[in-house]
Amino acid sequence: MGTSDEQPGVTTARPQLPLRLPLGGGEGRGEVVGIRYEKMPDFPIANEMPILSLAARPAVQQLRSSKIREVANAGMGKKDVVAFWFGEPDEVTPDFIRQAGIEALNRGETFYTENLGIPELRDAIGNYLSRLHRLGGTGLITSDNIAVTSSGMSALMLTTQSLVGPGDRVVIVTPVWPNLVEIPKILGAETVTFPLSFTPKGWTLDLERLLATLEPGTRAVYINSPNNPTGWTIDREAQRAILEHCRMHGIWILGDDAYQRFFYGNGAAPSFLDIADARDRVVSANTFSKSWLMTGWRLGWIMAPKELIANLGTLLEYNTSCAPCFVQRAGIVAIEQGEPVVARTLTRLRKARDFLSARLREIPGIEATLPPGAMYAFFKVHGVSDSLAFCKKLVSDAGLGLAPGIAFGPEGEGFVRWCFAASEERLAQGIERLRKMVVHR
Numbered sequence: 001m002g003t004s005d006e007q008p009g010v011t012t013a014r015p016q017l018p019l020r021l022p023l024g025g026g027e028g029r030g031e032v033v034g035i036r037y038e039k040m041p042d043f044p045i046a047n048e049m050p051i052l053s054l055a056a057r058p059a060v061q062q063l064r065s066s067k068i069r070e071v072a073n074a075g076m077g078k079k080d081v082v083a084f085w086f087g088e089p090d091e092v093t094p095d096f097i098r099q100a101g102i103e104a105l106n107r108g109e110t111f112y113t114e115n116l117g118i119p120e121l122r123d124a125i126g127n128y129l130s131r132l133h134r135l136g137g138t139g140l141i142t143s144d145n146i147a148v149t150s151s152g153m154s155a156l157m158l159t160t161q162s163l164v165g166p167g168d169r170v171v172i173v174t175p176v177w178p179n180l181v182e183i184p185k186i187l188g189a190e191t192v193t194f195p196l197s198f199t200p201k202g203w204t205l206d207l208e209r210l211l212a213t214l215e216p217g218t219r220a221v222y223i224n225s226p227n228n229p230t231g232w233t234i235d236r237e238a239q240r241a242i243l244e245h246c247r248m249h250g251i252w253i254l255g256d257d258a259y260q261r262f263f264y265g266n267g268a269a270p271s272f273l274d275i276a277d278a279r280d281r282v283v284s285a286n287t288f289s290k291s292w293l294m295t296g297w298r299l300g301w302i303m304a305p306k307e308l309i310a311n312l313g314t315l316l317e318y319n320t321s322c323a324p325c326f327v328q329r330a331g332i333v334a335i336e337q338g339e340p341v342v343a344r345t346l347t348r349l350r351k352a353r354d355f356l357s358a359r360l361r362e363i364p365g366i367e368a369t370l371p372p373g374a375m376y377a378f379f380k381v382h383g384v385s386d387s388l389a390f391c392k393k394l395v396s397d398a399g400l401g402l403a404p405g406i407a408f409g410p411e412g413e414g415f416v417r418w419c420f421a422a423s424e425e426r427l428a429q430g431i432e433r434l435r436k437m438v439v440h441r
């Protein structure tokens with residue numbers, strides 16, 4: 001029931017702002033498409049107008065701007081910069097994948113598709129994941145477990161939108177690609193970061209402490225492995241312990257598996273999909289960007305329990321509605337015929353990783369370990385306490401573009417990230433520039 005001054009069937013609204021309505025006689029009364037203003041406030045004169053913010057809501061205003069961009073902007077217009085700041089392979093998408101997109105366009109595939117993606121692509125992703133993993137060791141992953149998204153970024157955002165609400169507690173293992181920490185904040189979640197530790201053997205996870213942080217009532221834990229920026233890759237034992245713990249407390253696990261194929265051990269990196277059951281609260285977000293060199297195509301997917309995928313079908317309608325059809329066609333060819341691309345890229349990245357890590361370790365004052373996955377060296381520069389200022393100086397004084405560790409969380413301060421998806425020649429050029437700068441500080 002309405003309050004006493006409301007009339008049945010009439011929606012009344014008192015606008016907070018003075019509206020400029022076509023009101024007869026200027027008496028401050030009017031009716032606008034079914035909304036009746038019983039008594040309009042007098043229009044205040046301009047300098048009495050309430051001062052209202054024209055900016056976004058606080059959660060959006062408080063998002064961190066990208067410190068990687070800040071460094072890149074400092075290098076804008078500078079001709080001689082060798083840049084390794086962005087996380088992007090330096091090769092164009094292979095021709096056979098591009099042709100699949102072009103052919104789809106030429107066939108006139110320019111229309112909307114199903115919200116969850118075209119069935120052939122969902123099948124292809126299900127088959128691909130079933131080849132790499134077996135849910136619970138037995139269950140196949142089917143297209144009912146798959147939602148196609150317009151990028152890995154979108155997969156992470158959609159998953160978060162579907163699971164996390166205001167005030168929910170989300171634990172994120174860091175240092176990490178900043179988007180993963182900012183996404184839950186957009187939705188009003190309480191984010192708790194859990195730092196890895198840097199040791200002479202590389203970045204490690206204190207499992208007991210993480211489990212203690214995953215206290216009852218936690219909604220979700222976000223784990224990016226292989227990790228951007230550190231290359232840290234979770235092992236099976238830790239995965240099992242986390243899965244058991246999360247099962248007990250009903251905590252969702254979101255695996256950001258963007259770099260799953262860039263693992264320098266055997267096969268694909270250990271995945272929660274190898275050990276989870278079909279009814280576990282486990283979601284894997286993935287992307288075509290890295291494995292198939294398709295960053296600009298904006299194509300990714302979510303693998304999740306069927307119930308959640310059904311909900312995502314609806315949610316997708318209110319996001320992008322669907323990924324572009326011709327991009328999805330290219331995705332099918334990539335995932336079905338692209339294994340040689342993945343294998344070639346991995347070989348190239350492994351060589352680049354070994355080369356760069358060895359050269360970095362030759363520079364006095366630099367502490368670099370061998371990353372077990374992903375495509376970044378994340379190394380400590382002794383004496384650097386402001387990595388943003390250091391990276392800006394690298395650009396201006398040495399013509400070298402690297403990403404400041406602070407961009408990946410406070411635990412990344414004092415570190416610098418170098419994307420090694422580049423030719424050995426360029427890496428060597430970069431090393432020379434870094435050496436000069438660090439040695440002559």
Ligand SMILES: Cc1ncc(COP(=O)(O)O)c(C=O)c1O
Binds near residue numbers: 227
């Ligand atoms: C850890 C991680 N996850 C997800 C993504 C998303 O990739 P995209 O939005 O290009 O699919 C990236 C991109 O850099 C990333 O580094």
